[in-house]
Amino acid sequence: MNHSKSVETLFTPFEIGNVKLANRIVMSPMTRNFSPNGVPGEDVAAYYRCRAENGVGLIITEGTFVNHPDVVSNQENVPHLYSEEALEGWSKVVEGVHEVEGKIFSQIWHMGARSHVNDYSKQEITELIEAFEQAAVNAQKVGFDGIEIMAAHGFLIDQFFWDKTNARTDEYDESHPFC
Ligand SMILES: Cc1cc2nc3c(=O)[nH]c(=O)nc-3n(C[C@H](O)[C@H](O)[C@H](O)COP(=O)(O)O)c2cc1C
Numbered sequence: 001m002n003h004s005k006s007v008e009t010l011f012t013p014f015e016i017g018n019v020k021l022a023n024r025i026v027m028s029p030m031t032r033n034f035s036p037n038g039v040p041g042e043d044v045a046a047y048y049r050c051r052a053e054n055g056v057g058l059i060i061t062e063g064t065f066v067n068h069p070d071v072v073s074n075q076e077n078v079p080h081l082y083s084e085e086a087l088e089g090w091s092k093v094v095e096g097v098h099e100v101e102g103k104i105f106s107q108i109w110h111m112g113a114r115s116h117v118n119d120y121s122k123q124e125i126t127e128l129i130e131a132f133e134q135a136a137v138n139a140q141k142v143g144f145d146g147i148e149i150m151a152a153h154g155f156l157i158d159q160f161f162w163d164k165t166n167a168r169t170d171e172y173d174e175s176h177p178f179c
Contacts, residue, residue: 009024010023010024010025011023011024011025012024014057016058016146017146019058019103019145019146020103021057021058021103022057022101022102023055023057024057025055025056025057025058026056026057026058026059026060027051027056027058027059027060028060029060029061029062029063029107029148029150030062031062031063031078032044032047032062033075033077033078034047034077035077035078035079035080035086035089036076036077037076037085038065038076038078038079038080038083038086039079039080039083039085039086039089040079040086040089040090040092040093041089042092044079044089044093045089045092045093045095045096046096048061048093048096048097048102048104049093049096049097049099049100049102051102052096052097052100052101052102052103052104053100053102056102057102057103058102058103058104058105058145059097059102059103059104059105060104060105060106060107060148061079061093061104061105061106061107062078062079062107063078063107063108063109063150064078064079064080064081064090064106064107064108064109064135065078065079065080065081065082065108065109065110066081066082066108066109066110066128066131066132066134066135067080067081067082067131067134067135068110068127068128068131070110070115070124071109071110071111071115071131075111075115078109081106081108081135081138081139082134082135082138087138087141087142090106090139090142090144091142091143094142094143094144095143098143103145103146104144104145105139105144105145105146105147105148106135106139106144106146106147106148107147107148107149107150108132108135108136108139108147108148108149108150109150109155110128110131110132110150110155110156110157111155111156112154112155112156112157112158112159113154113155113156113159113165114153114154114155114159122170122172125172128156132149135147160172160174161174162174163175
């Protein structure tokens with residue numbers, strides 16, 4: 001394997017749909033807990049801008065809560081993607097990243113059973129889908145280049161994929177073919 005050539009590839013442009021990345025370096029979402037009451041401030045904007053300025057082609061933000069009452073417990077410094085103040089904060093984050101030619105996706109998140117609720121009625125599932133949809137719309141409104149849906153680590157969505165955490169017998173059963 002030619003290593004220098006494979007490293008060079010990292011620095012070549014890449015397209016995801018209509019999003020053009022300057023290179024193939026992508027920053028993983030990492031929860032930071034620096035957004036009091038869910039509102040990302042100037043320090044958060046500076047943190048992401050700095051990553052873009054120093055060559056990250058695509059930033060995926062830390063997990064950001066959708067608007068749902070059971071989203072979480074004891075995580076008051078995790079940013080939200082719904083209140084007016086939080087959206088104003090995110091628009092400044094996006095602006096800063098774009099100013100230095102970076103791209104940024106929002107990761108949207110619900111902690112599901114890892115917060116406190118382990119059982120969802122069909123009505124709640126419908127509400128949750130709407131909460132994710134609204135978060136995606138909000139991400140688009142504030143100028144994010146895309147979204148990533150958090151669907152790992154035993155949180156909501158992932159908990160539906162496993163027989164130990166999904167005992168449903170309806171169409172949301174873990175064995176239901178999703179694709
Ligand atoms: C401090 C910390 C916070 C993280 N927060 C998130 C998160 O909010 N959302 C997520 O999907 N993954 C999160 N992760 C997982 C990382 O994005 C990444 O997938 C994981 O560290 C594995 O990548 P690695 O093998 O390069 O370390 C977090 C990881 C760390 C270390």
